[in-house]
Amino acid sequence: MEKKDTRSGFGAGLTVLGRTNPNVVALCADLTGSLKMNEFQNENPERFFQIGIAEANMMGIAAGMTIGGKIPFTGTFANFSTSRVYDQIRQSIAYSGKNVKICASHAGVTLGEDGATHQVLEDIGMMKMLPHMVVINPCDYNQTKAATIAIANHEGSVYLRFGRPAVPNFTPADQNFIIGKALHLQEGTDVTIFATGHLVWESLEAAKTLAEAGISAEVINIHTIKPLDSKAILSAVSKTKCVVTAEEHMLNGGLGDSIAQLLSRENPTPIEMVGVNDTFGESGTPMQLLEKYGLDAKAIVAAAIKAVARK
């Protein structure tokens, strides 16, 4: 399986937008290389804005640039795209209803060696709490590229979250990305695994192990955490009657939290959640950190066995 980083999917999508949509502009806070925005910058120097290390100013400028019809894409690390600038996003972008795409790389513990100062695990929660904010966490290079292109056609504020490490690139290159539409990756009858971001691949690996143990796991990719595809989730659960959620994010405020809210209202179902439980990350390699914080296939298998036992 070819491995590629999701941030490069963002860069490739942005390059396509640079060539196809003259209203797209890009802003970056001194992390152009890390965000893979160089190609857009080289091809469209007049539409690329190097803001410097001033993320608050970047969010405010992006909001202002929408007045007159531009579609700004901001790029920096996920931590600096959210927690550092939450009030600027809240007032100038979300409350003001601006058509800004907040594109955030290096999300979660897989940022790796830089450690907890940079490993944001609360961003999905913060962003999904903002009214009308769309929150997307694609799972591989191809899906990130497709999502980047798709959000340019969505009128409204969007948070697009992706990461640093090279991970298997397993979704089709020609996929049609539909915001808010869950993707069935594998059919199964005993348990449904709802996964987002880097943990989608881990869920597919887990499903193989579960199959060997005689458990038929359905794997559904929830790339859009908000708006949540409630219909697809409820339909799957009505069949398998137990659930695992998997995400590289804090349990509080993440995908599992959204699905638990939905199920407790509509169809109370045993649910096990794979995520980070009220702790900060630390330095290490991405794979070491996924293992230590229980964010890998092994953890998903254990959660699925537990969920099935609770039926």
Add this chain to the structure above:
Amino acid sequence: MNFWFILFQDKRTEHKNYQTPTKISVNKSLNFYQQSNISNLISQIYNTIFAKNYTINIMPDISKLNDVVSQVRRDIVRMVHANSSGHPGGSLGCTEFLTALYFEVMNHNTKFSMDAKGEDVFFLSNGHISPVFYSVLARAGYFDVAELSTFRKLNSRLQGHPTTHEGLEGVRMASGSLGQGLSNAIGAALTKKLNKDDSMVYTLHGDGELQEGQCWEAFMYAAGKKVDNLIATIDYNQKQIDGSLDEVLPMGNLTAKLEAFDWIVLEEFQGNNIEAVINTLGRAKELAGNGKPVAIIMHTEMGNGVDYMMGTHKWHGSAPNDEQLADALAQNPETLGDY
């Protein structure tokens, strides 16, 4: 070069029939002009003089503008009184400025379009002075003045702080959480440049608001990236909620600070004299478009036009009672009809 500069100065004073209230740092001006080549210099000064004469030929009707000012002051105190909440002090201090912008200086269309293509735009960064903003927008024709009576009430488009969320014509960005407006304005100014739209972007900021760090990120960016279709005015009343600037956090020499950030800085000592404000905004516009953003440090009196609200920070965010309202209204004649 000195000759041309003197001519520029002479023409300015010659046509002013009131005490000249503004100054521009001469050294800074010379530095600025020295950076231009000689033909640009001559053309700039010629344009400056020509524009001045042109302005003189169609002098604004100051008495009519002062009628607007009087009515806006009435609107402000009545809106705040009706809710027993709001910010009358800063609103009254900026009444002349906003009236000058919307009734004289800006090229704008009251048939509201969010994108503002081909129009000047204004961002109110210190959103708490929403009463003056709403009154001026309504009096200029953006929406019915009767709607001013809904200010701060349930289901109103006139929220405590301005917002686009309720679709109020004339508002292009929410403000209230301080320090964000200059960044927003830079964004709008950059888009105007991309769109080959030579209109201007204006902003207003509180002086205390400049204690927010984001303002200085924006000051740095605007000068560093030559955002020169931008005129930022600082409401320099030297007061904030907890007291004077010096009591809360001394701001030092703002003019020197902004000049050090490479802005062109004008200082307007009579921010409550509408004719002076119009002239200074006109000069700011002339200086714009030359590679640098322009700031105006506008000295104002918080609570201006209502004697008991002046000379104190106490009316920053307090509303008058019935008796105080009557007193305030008696000082400001009804000129255009109360809402």
